[in-house]
Amino acid sequence: MSQSVELHHIGMAFGQTRAVSDVSFTVGGGEFFSILGPSGCGKTTILRMTAGFLEPTEGTILIGGRDMRGLGPDQRPTAMIFQSLALFPLMPVWENIAFGLEARGVAKRTRKAKAEELLKLVALEGLGNRMPGELSGGQRQRVAIARALAVEPQVLLLDEPLSALDLKLRQRMRAELRALQKRTGVTFIYITHDQSEALAMSDRVAVMSAGVLQQVGAPRELYDNPATPFVARFVGETNAIPGKVTAIDDGIATIESAYGPLRGRAGNGLSVSMAAKLYVRPEALEQRPDGDGYLRAAIERIDFEGAFALAHGRLPDGSMLIASIPSTELAGAPSIGAPADFSFRPANAVVLSDG
C-alpha cells in the first residue's frame, strides 16, 4: 500500500502576497486525489510544496507519516509530472525514463531493462530509441508518466498534465490515467482547473479558491452538497437566487426571494434572517408550476447540446435562469418568447449564507 499525504495548517506567502492560507487535508494511500480551482487559487503552490520545490512558510507536510520539512525534491518519495511535461528533448525516450535511475547510480543494463518494462506499462513498446520530439502529444504524455513511475514513487504529483491535449485525446488519457493509478496503486495528487476532469477521475476532490480550501469530498458530495457558494458555482452549472432566510425546519431552509418563498436544504452555519442564496442546478428544475415555490421565466433561447438542451430564461427582475431539458422531452419544451414555470424539490436545492 502506498503512502498517505497529510497537510497540516499549510500556509505560503511570497513577500506580501499570500498564496495559500491554512490548508489542511489528508490524502489516503493509493487514493486518486484532485485539487480543483481556477488559476491563481494556490493549487500549484500546494503541489510544489508537497514535491519539495517550495518550503511552506507555515504548517507541516507528512508523507507516510514522516515530516518532510527540510527535505529537497530529490529526497522525498514523490515524483512530479509537469504541465509542460519537461521531457529532456535531447535524450532518447528510454534515457528520459531511466533518468531517475541514472541519478541513483543504477547500472546501465538494469536501467535499460527497467525502461523497457515501463514502456510496456504505458503501451509504448519499441519506441525507446525515439527522441521526444518525434512522438505525438499522447505518447509524450505517457513517457512523462513512465519517467515519473521509474523512480517508484509513493506519491505521484500531476500538474495539469493534460491541459495541452485536444478534447478527444484528453478524454482518452483521463481513462488511461485512472486505470494506471488503479493498477500501480500509487497515490495520485492531481491538479486541474477543469471541474469535469476532476469529477470524472478522482476518488476525492479538494476545491480551492484564493488560497483557501473550500471543501474536500467525493465528486458526488461536492456536486450535491456544496459547502460554500464558491463550490456551488465552480463545480457544475448552477442558478443562484438571493433572498433572506425566514425559517429553518428539519434541515430545510425557507428564503424569501424576489419571486416568493423558496425552499432548499440548509447549508452549514445558516440561521434565520441571514442574507443567503438558494442554489439550484439546471437539471433540478422541472417544468411544472406546483410544489413549494416556482420560478416564472420568459424563455429567450434554447441551446441544444446533444443529450440535453439548456433553456435560458429571464426572471421578472431581469436575472437569468438556466434549466436543463433532456433531449427526450424536448417536444414538451416551452417555446421561445413564452413564459414558463419551473419548480424543484427542496432536496435538490441548497441554501448557503453569503460571505
Add this chain to the structure above:
Amino acid sequence: MNAADRIARGLFAFYFVAFFVYLFAPLAIMAAATFNTSRFPTITPWQGTTLDWFNQLAADTGMWQSLRTSILVAFFVVAVALPIGTAAALMLTSLHARARSFLYAVMVSPLLTPGVVVGISTLVLWRQLGVGGGIFLIVLAQASFIICYVMLMVAARLQRFDRTQEEAAIGLGASKFMMFRRVMLPFLKPALIAAAFLAVLQSIENYNTTLFVRGFDTPLTVYIATKVRTGLTPAVNALALIMIAVTIIGAIVYEVVRRRSRSSIDV
C-alpha cells in the same frame, strides 16, 4: 506602378549591383594579385602569371611563427571565454528584472569600448603587476570582450530553455551537477560550438587590441600589417587568398551549425 516608382526600382537594382561590386571587388583584386609576377601586389599592369608567390609564402618562417602564435592565442581565448561566458549567461537568467538589466549593461560594456582602450587598460594593469606584453596579455585582453559574444549567444539559447526541465531532473533525484551536465549542457551544446567558432575567428582577426598587448610576440594580423609597411609582396596576397578560402569555409560551417542549432527540436 507609376513612372517615378519604376525609376526608383531601376535605381535600386543598379545600386544593389554596385553594392555587391563594392563589397567583393577589393577582395577579388587582392586575391587575383597573388598570381601577378609584379613585386608590388596589383593587377594593373598584368606582368605575367605565376604561382611563385605561394612558394615565397611557404618559405616565410616569420609568417608560420606568427600563425602558430595566433592559433595558440585563439585556443586559450576559447578556453577562457567559453566557461566564463556560459557562467555569465546562466547568472543573467538567474536574476530578477532590475538586477538583470544592470548586470547586462555591465556585461556588454566591453563591446562598446574601443579596441585600443581594451588593449591599453590591460597593458597598464599588468605592467603594474610586473607582467609585460605577450601571449598571456593578448589572451586576457581579447577574452575580456570575446566573453561578451559567448555570453550573448548562450543567453539567446537559454531563453528557449524550458526551466521546468531543471526541476524535473532534480525531482527525479539528480544532483545539481548531474542536472547541469545531462540536461543543460546538451541543450547549450549547439550554442557553445557556434560561440567557440566565433571566438576563434574574433581572436584571429583582432588587431586593434592585440597591437598594444603583444609585447614581443607577433600574431598573424600584426605580422601582416608590419609587412604592408616594411616590404609588401604578393606573398601576403597568397596568405590573404588562403585566409579568404579558409574563412569562406569557416563561415559556411558556422552557418550550418547555427541553422542546425536553431532548428533543433525544443520540447
Add this chain to the structure above:
Amino acid sequence: MAELYRRFGSGLGTLFLALVAVWLAGMVLAPNLMMIDYAFRPNLLPAEIGGPRDVYSLDNILYLANESVHRTIFFKTVWASALVAFLTLVVCYPPAYWLAQRATPNHTAVVLLALTIPFWINEVLRTLAWYILLAFRGPLNAVLLALGIIDQPMRWYGDAGVLAGMVYAYILFMLFPIYNAIESLDRSQIEAARDLGASIWRTHWRVVIPHAKAGIATGCVFTFMLAAGSYVAPALLGAPGSRWFTEIIYNWFFEGGDWNRGAAYALVLLVLCLTVVLVTLRIARVNLTDVAK
C-alpha cells in the same frame, strides 16, 4: 544570487560566481581603473615613484587640450568617425530594406551568408585589399585613366582612403541591426502607406525609418565606436596629413614612452565613445538591453 545557488547548488553556483567575478572585476574593471590611475599621474622616472612629485593631477588631459595638433586630430577623429557612421548608414539602408522586406526567404538567406564573408575575413586583410585597390599605380587609378575620367593618377591614400576603408570594414555592423529592425515591420504597413498615396520616399521617411530607429541607432553607435577606436585603417590607408587619434595614443606608448599621457588620451577616447553611445541611445530611446543581439 540566491536564485543562482538555488538552481545550481553551492558548488556550481560558487564556480559560476567566481568565473564572472574574475571576468568583470579582474579583466574589465581593474584594467580600466588602472588606466584611469595612470591617466591622472605624471610620467616619472622609477626613482621618483612614490616621491613628492607622484601626485594626481589633470596635467595629462590639459596637455591634450593645449597641444593644438593633438586637439585638432582629436576633433577630426570625432567628426570623421561620425561621417563614417553616416556614410555607412547611407550605404547600408537600401540593401537592409530590400533584404528585410522585399527578398524571398531563400534570397535573404543566401545574401546574408554572402554578406558575412567579407566580415569574417579580418580587418587587416580588408584594409589591405583597399590598400592595393587605391595604390597610386593601382587598379582604381588604372580604370579611371582608361575611362578618361581623370588624366593624372590620383593620390587616394589619406582622408579619402581612410573613409573608404572604414565604411567598407564596418558595413556589417550597420547592416545587421537595421535589417533586424526593418524585418519586424509588418509589410502591410508599407502597403497601407503606398495605398494611401504616399510616394516611396515618403513611405520610408514616415513609416520604415521611424520603425527602424532602434536598429539605426545601434548601427551608428557601433560604427562610430569602431571607427574612432580603429588603428589599422588610418595606419595603412592614411597619409602623414591624415593622422588618427589612435595613432597618437600608440605613439605615446611605443615611441614617446609616456604611458601616463597615452593612458590619459585613451581615457578621453573611452569617455567620448561612451558618451556618444549613451546619448545616441537615449535620443533614440533604445534600451541598452536591445543593443547587442
